[in-house]
Every structure is written in structure tokens, then in C-alpha cells.
Amino acid sequence: MPITVQIPTALRRHTAGVGSLTCAAVNLGDLFTVLDQKFPDLKPHLRDEQGQVRRFLNIYVNEEDIRFLGGPAYAFQEGDEVLLVPSIAGGTR
């Protein structure tokens, strides 16, 4: 049940430049586990010391804020596109 995750430019220095990833995560917690394994440097940028999603990071599933879909309880569907977007981010290029 593959889903795609898009990683913004601001975070790509922690992913060796990788901008997107396909994986079989079933929910948000599972997705974090996958990302932690693949990109260990990314972990502290996504969650705080208590393991909560960082205040200024928004997560969207197919253009919808995941908080409107149930947040961590939302079960990813096949083909879902997950976006990680800093809440007021922008390119620096």
C-alpha cells in the first residue's frame, strides 16, 4: 500500500538531497518510524523532545491538513501523497 512523501527544500540537507520517498507506512506514527530509519538526521526536525510533531511543521495528505483527517489516527490509503510543509516556510534559493 505505497504512499508518497514530499520533503521540502528546507529539510533536504537532512535527507542527502532526497525530495520524495515512496513507502508503505500505514499511519503517521509508522511514517515517522520509516523516516527515522532512512534519515536519522531528520528526526529532531520533525518532532520535539517529547515526541510531538513540531509546532511549526504542518502535515498534509492530498492537500488536506492531517489534523482534519484524524491526525495520528488517520490510516493512509493507497496512493496518498503526504506533504511536510513548514508553517510559514519558503525557499531560500
Next chain:
Amino acid sequence: MSHYELRCRECGKSWGNQPRSICDDCFSPLEVAYDYEALRASGALSRERISQRPPNMWRYSELLPLPQGFEPRLPVGFTPLLQAPRLAARLSSTAAAGNLYIKNDAVCLPTLSFKDRVVAVALSQAKAFGFDTVSCSSTGNLANAVAAHAAREGLKAWIFIPADLEPAKILGTNVFGAKVVRIAGNYDQVNRLCSQIADEHRWGFVNVNLRPYYAEGSKTVGFEIAEQLGWRLPDNIVCPMAGGSLIVKIKKAFDELINLGLVEAKEVKFFGAQATGCSPISTAVKTGSSEIEPQKPNTIARSLAIGNPADGHYAIKTIKGSGGWSEDVSDPEVIDSIRLLAETEGVFTETAGGVTVGTAGKLYRQDRILPDETTVLCITGNGLKTTDALAGVYEVERAIAPKLTEFETYLQRTLDVSEIPGVIAAAEAAGVGA
């Protein structure tokens, strides 16, 4: 070297000056920090010096992040601070005349909203950073401001808006030759898209990668209020909240004036105003939460319809830390409040101003604002941009012939029926008084 630089609001890391809005280390927002010691030592800022400068927002240039050699080309800001005794009498039965003020950015130049202030600062930096295209996501007023200032500066403008925006705000963007992109979604979706576009295109997004500079322009509302009150701070500020930046920046402005010795220190209470149909910040304040729970906006106050406010967290902090509060009002209350402000003080504001006035009324009734305190309501936009909100409120009357006898008949009929032309008359007719 500049006397200002970008610094992370959370971890404090310096980022120099560049088009960037977040800290790569902790993902938190950046804000402009100033060398206040150097400013104090230079002696450039005194009440006397400022008062001799032209009446526009550039009189506070030392406290704005402007590029070296910047020459302002538009007299933005320094809008009237009006005493509002007739409105005060309606909002509070015991209000002492002279204590309530309207900061009237409905007449801010050039596009009749406070957004001219932030855009003026953002575009000064956009030029300095070498952008040839500026852009924004907008609920309307920002679109107008970016388009107009870009035209003036010879920059290209790409404006992203929710498709259902008020026609006057779309036209008021088109007319400046800007490229308007209508998005089938709400503001939060437009904003998210702009974050992604800013990641791919080298454009100056005023509220994305230029946001820290842009937001500083809002401080001039606070500087002006203090100066226009005779270099003193009010007891209370009532401020509409969309993204939540303005209320935070007025607080920063007051703190800077205190820090530089331009006003006496004072604990000002900050009150935030939202429409009930989009009230993530006021809901958080009222429920005691320090975090924003995003909402799907559903209100006629479209300029405030941001369900996931970027500065919501800081707005909550500002309000709570000051001993203030936040309230929200229904759409019918917004309409009544637009009419009340117009009928009492001759100021025609847009829906956001209706939200502010309606909220102020609630705060007086809750005794959170006391009648003998100096209170300033921030009116941030012009009613001519949201006339559709008043559609159907006023009947179009039958035309009468240009004859005195016709008029006399008309007058008699009108007096007999005692038609009710406004919200004040309607309230009095219903025996409600205020």
C-alpha cells in the same frame, strides 16, 4: 553593516539578512532583531526629531528593517487616530467621552488597508535582494497592496487568492496589472501552495520568504498610536486577528518605544477579535490552550478567514501575557457593527472592522474593558472593498419625480411610517437604547 538581522524566535540563532522565514535548525519562525544599544547611542530617535519628519510611517525608519540607502516613494501610514465618543456611548452606557479611539487604517494609502504598511517594508527588501517578481497568498487586502506597490516599484506581481474572494478585492488587484491566480480552495490551502511554490521559484513572497521583514511594517500602527496619544500608551488595544501577526507586532512596537525611552512603561492589555466562523485564536484563549487547533473558515469576514494562523501561537502568548482576552462575534453582529461604526463616527470599515467593533462591545459588556480606560480599536480595512457583505441590508427606494409636491408627499409618508434607516434607530425603536 545593518543595525538589524534575522534571528530565530525560539533558539535565537542569527541568520543575517536574507529572504528566509524559518530557522533550519529548529524550524521556528525568524524575526528581525535590532541593535537597540546602537540606536540609543546614536540619539537619532527622539520625540522632537520624529515629530519634525513627514507624517508617514517612514518617520520611524530606524525601527524598520530597511535596506541601506532606501528612499521611500510612497507616503504610507500615519492614518488618523480618531476619538470615538458616539461609538463609546453605544458600546458602554457608562463610557466617559474621550476614552475610546479608532485607529483608522481604512484610509491608509495607497490601497486603503494596513497591509500597505507591511508591503512597503517587504518590497524595499525584495528590491534589495534582487527579486524581479513579488508574490503573496492573500485574503484580499494584501493582494491589493502587493499589486499596487509592485506597480509603483516596477516589479512583476503574482497574486494567489481563494477563488471566492470579494469582487472588489479581485478587481482592486487586477487593475494594477498583477497576475491574479484564483485557487479553488480556502486561504490555508492557498498559503500551503505558496509555501511549495516559494520552494521552487525564486520569487519574493512577501508573507513567506520575506515574512520577517514584512511583519515589521505592522509595528508602525503601534508607533503611531503612541505618538498620536501624545507619546503615551493606551490601557487597551483591540485588534482583529487573521494570521495573528498584527497584535504581536503592536506589542513589539510598544516594547521598543519603552526600551528607547520614548514613552513611559505601561502594561497595555491586548484584546484579539475574530469572527466566530473562524476563531482558532480566540477559541484557544477562551479554552486556556497555548496551541492552535485549526478550523475550516465559514464567515463573511473573509479577510480574517485563516483557519491555521501562522502567528497564532504568538498571538495567544501576547494576549495572555498582557492580561487581555479574546472574543469572537457572529456574522450578523459583524454587519450591525459595521453599521454602528459608520452611523456613530462616519467611518466605513470592512467586515474585519465590524469584527473589531463587535468584539469591543462584548469586552465592555464583560467588564474586561472598563469605561474609564483609554482604549484603541484597530480598524484595518475599508468598507468599500466588502460592500457585498451589506447586500440586501438597504432597500433601493422607488425614485420620485423632481417636484416639490412629490417630495412633500414622500416626506409625509416617510414620517408616518417612521421608517427605520439604521441600526441605532432600529435599536431605539425596539426600546433597547444602546
